Amino acid sequence: MxxxxxxxxxxxxxxxxxxxxxxxxxxxxxxxxxxxxxxxxxxxxxxxxxxxxxxxxxxxxxxxxxxxxxxxxxxxxxxxxxxxxxxxxxxxxxxxxxxxxxxxxxxxxxxxxxxxxxxxxxxxxxxxxxLFWVLSFYLLVRFVKESNNKNLFYLTVAFAFGFLTKYxxxxxxxxICSLFFFKNTQKILLSKQSWKFALIFLVIxxxxxxxxxxxxxxxxxxxxxxxxxxxxxxxxxxxxxxxxxxxxxxxxxxxxxxxxxxxxxxxxxxxxxxxxxxxxxxxxxxxxxxxxxxxxxxxxxxxxxxxxxxxxxxxxxxxxxxxxxxxxxxxxxxxxxxxxLMILPLNSFIRVYKLKKEENRYGIPDEYYTKSKWVKTMSAIKAVYDSLPAKEQKDCLIWGKHYSQAGAVNLFGSMYGLPKAFSYHGSFYLWAPGGKIPETVIGFTNGEATIDFFESYFNSVVAVKKVYNPYASFNKDVFQTIYICKSPKQSFDELKVLFEKRVFE
Incomplete structure (x- = not known):
């Protein structure tokens, strides 16, 4: 007790x-x-x-x-x-x-x-x-100690929801194949009832x-x-x-x-x-x-x-x-x-660990600096957006090369009066708009892509701003560049076809 x-x-x-x-x-x-x-x-x-x-x-x-x-x-x-x-x-x-x-x-x-x-x-x-690995292990322990249909059912459900969480x-x-070699688990796994548990997993x-x-x-x-x-x-x-x-x-x-x-x-x-x-x-x-x-x-x-x-x-x-x-x-x-864990403010973290810049950056975990990073980035995009004629602002969209950039605009952009962002990176590919591309699009990316990327899809591309990030974990993240892209060469539907095999690039 x-x-x-x-x-x-x-x-x-x-x-x-x-x-x-x-x-x-x-x-x-x-x-x-x-x-x-x-x-x-x-x-x-x-x-x-x-x-x-x-x-x-x-x-x-x-x-x-x-x-x-x-x-x-x-x-x-x-x-x-x-x-x-x-x-x-x-x-x-x-x-x-x-x-x-x-x-x-x-x-x-x-x-x-x-x-x-x-x-x-x-x-x-x-x-x-x-969480599902640990839950599954806990249920596995109980199944090994007492091999019955009840414990095997719980274990099956945990496996299924674990699969729906991460592959x-x-x-x-x-x-699980190892359990076929132990008497206390072998009997129930080889029983006529075992197919039911496989079916439960597949249904979920x-x-x-x-x-x-x-x-x-x-x-x-x-x-x-x-x-x-x-x-x-x-x-x-x-x-x-x-x-x-x-x-x-x-x-x-x-x-x-x-x-x-x-x-x-x-x-x-x-x-x-x-x-x-x-x-x-x-x-x-x-x-x-x-x-x-x-x-x-x-x-x-x-x-x-x-x-x-x-x-x-x-x-x-x-x-x-x-x-x-x-x-x-x-x-x-x-x-x-x-x-x-970011239990210290950014400046205190740098001071306590006596961090120095190397190659123009500190190289610290993202979460320490992304709050200020996105404030600077959204402010810069806002300045570019405000510089456009009212007619171009009306239909303008923002193209974030990386899903994090498009995600940031869609999460924080409304606070700055910005239009929605799209991307063809990762799952953003699924949500990309269709139809005609606006005459003017604001594009931005970090060092993983240059002006050539946007020039492939627009007749006019001009780099208008750079946002410096001195804390970046990687060199490619030190600068984000913002572009004004005009006169698209294709439609959104054609872009989706072009990026079909490039979703994870």
């Missing part, structure tokens, strides 16, 4: 601290570029999008009902998901016979990791995917699969582009090194032993199937050349086992070690925290 009370208290305490830190970060930060796309999907709820499944759009639709540009409003569901992740981690540890100290260490590992802090802060599919859940699902995900089919499976085009530009360039050592840094190197003291403990624990009937399952999932993800943050959910599972190992082995030997280890985690976490 006392352990249950302590565990509940620890989980509650971590949830409160976590929420406070994220709310402070909301106050100090702007939006990550990808968030501007995700927020826009809420204006077009559907069963799928070019880059990801539909759940993010459904959540965005709810948040968009507030009609707000507030970071807090657009992070509501991310914050809820984060708290649920912490709760599920605690519940999973208890299911695996861990006690309050194991829960404390596991949640501390999550809190002191800048990688988890940042991925849990942003309105992206990542945090919701992580990487397939690496978790792929590991069918609307998204149908959407992908009628849109010629854009997810494959996206994955192909990812491998072409990013994933094929990754190395095992590079991914592992970035993973260790992002998760706070000292947490390696917990999750690395967890790799071995899950195989050697005395409770083999429960632990061994889970250990093989996790190993297979990691292997499949590694063979697919996943980015380092794709492994975050798998690391949570290792942290769960590592925290139980720490409680049952290390603390059983020397209980007092809990205090220096916790202190080490907290001190390193406090040092790294501002790199994951």
């Amino acid at each position: 006392k352990n249950t009370q302590n565990t509940t208290l620890i989980i509650t305490l971590f949830c409160v601290i976590n929420l406070i830190l994220h709310l402070i970060a909301d106050y100090n930060s702007g939006f990550h570029g990808d968030e501007l796309l995700h927020i826009t999907t809420g204006n077009y709820p559907a069963f799928g999008y070019m880059e990801f499944p539909p759940v993010i759009g459904w959540l965005a639709w709810i948040q968009n009902q507030f009609g707000s540009t507030s970071v807090f409003i657009h992070h509501i569901f991310a914050h809820i998901a984060t708290l649920l992740i912490l709760i599920l981690i605690g519940l999973t540890i208890v299911e695996l016979a861990g006690k309050s100290k194991a829960v404390f260490i596991a949640l501390l590992c999550i809190m002191v990791s800048p990688g988890f802090d940042r991925s849990h802060q942003l309105f992206q599919p990542v945090v919701f995917s992580e 990487d859940i397939v690496f978790f699902i792929a590991g 995900v069918a609307p998204n699969l149908w959407w992908q089919y009628i849109h010629s499976f854009p997810m494959f085009q996206m994955f192909s582009r990812l491998y072409e530009t990013q994933l094929d360039k990754l190395s095992v050592s590079g991914v592992l090194g970035q993973l260790i840094i992002d998760l706070n190197p000292v947490t390696l003291l917990i999750w690395l032993p967890g790799c071995f403990f899950m195989f050697n624990n005395k409770s083999k009937a429960t632990y061994r199937p889970l250990a093989v399952y996790i190993t297979l999932s990691i292997l499949f993800l590694a063979l697919a050349k996943g980015k380092h943050y794709y492994f975050f959910s798998e690391i949570i599972f290792l942290i769960i086992f590592g925290s139980i190992w720490f409680e049952q082995t290390v603390l059983a030997w020397r209980r007092w070690l809990l205090y220096p280890v916790s202190t080490l985690f907290i001190l390193t976490g406090l040092f790294l925290l501002p790199w994951g």
Whole structure:
């Protein structure tokens, strides 16, 4: 009874601290570029999008009902998901016979990791995917302990909604083959009833699969582009090194032993199937050349086992070690925290870490500077728009080369009296207008494209303003250039055909 009370208290305490830190970060930060796309999907709820499944759009639709540009409003569901992740981690540890100290260490590992802090802060599919991975693992533990139709049904539904959140859940699902080799799960998986669960999964995900089919499976085009530009360039050592840094190197003291403990624990009937399952999932993800943050959910599972190992082995030997280890985690976490959560104002962050400009920029996380970046950009576009004759203003639209640019105009533009933006990048391709292009279009892009891009589609293109961003993470983002484009060479419908195979460029 006392352990249950302590565990509940620890989980509650971590949830409160976590929420406070994220709310402070909301106050100090702007939006990550990808968030501007995700927020826009809420204006077009559907069963799928070019880059990801539909759940993010459904959540965005709810948040968009507030009609707000507030970071807090657009992070509501991310914050809820984060708290649920912490709760599920605690519940999973208890299911695996861990006690309050194991829960404390596991949640501390999550809190002191800048990688988890940042991925849990942003309105992206990542945090919701992580939620369904952790929920699925919790239900998997219960299924392994008590293999019955009820637990298998819950696990099936979790898998299905995980699929509708982010396609990487397939690496978790792929590991299910390992359960056919263990007696306590083999019987029910080979039973005549098992086809019903496969059917349930297919029924839930069918609307998204149908959407992908009628849109010629854009997810494959996206994955192909990812491998072409990013994933094929990754190395095992590079991914592992970035993973260790992002998760706070000292947490390696917990999750690395967890790799071995899950195989050697005395409770083999429960632990061994889970250990093989996790190993297979990691292997499949590694063979697919996943980015380092794709492994975050798998690391949570290792942290769960590592925290139980720490409680049952290390603390059983020397209980007092809990205090220096916790202190080490907290001190390193406090040092790294501002790199994951924007708990410091921009200027304070630069001053505290003594950052210097390199190649004309500081190179810091986007959220620290995007609030001021978009104010400057919208003001510059407004000045260009106001310079146009009234006749041209009437029909003028804005072309953002990158989806974040079009998303920013559509989120903030009404405050500046700007017209709507369109783009052919990512899911914005689906929402591009049809018919005749206005005689005058304001185009803008960062360093990933030059004037040549717009000159391909207009007879007259003039660069009229540059917006300098000294904090940019990448060189291509240091300047945004605004163009006045006139005399289009084609219609919107013809543009859509031209960009059909270039959506992710």
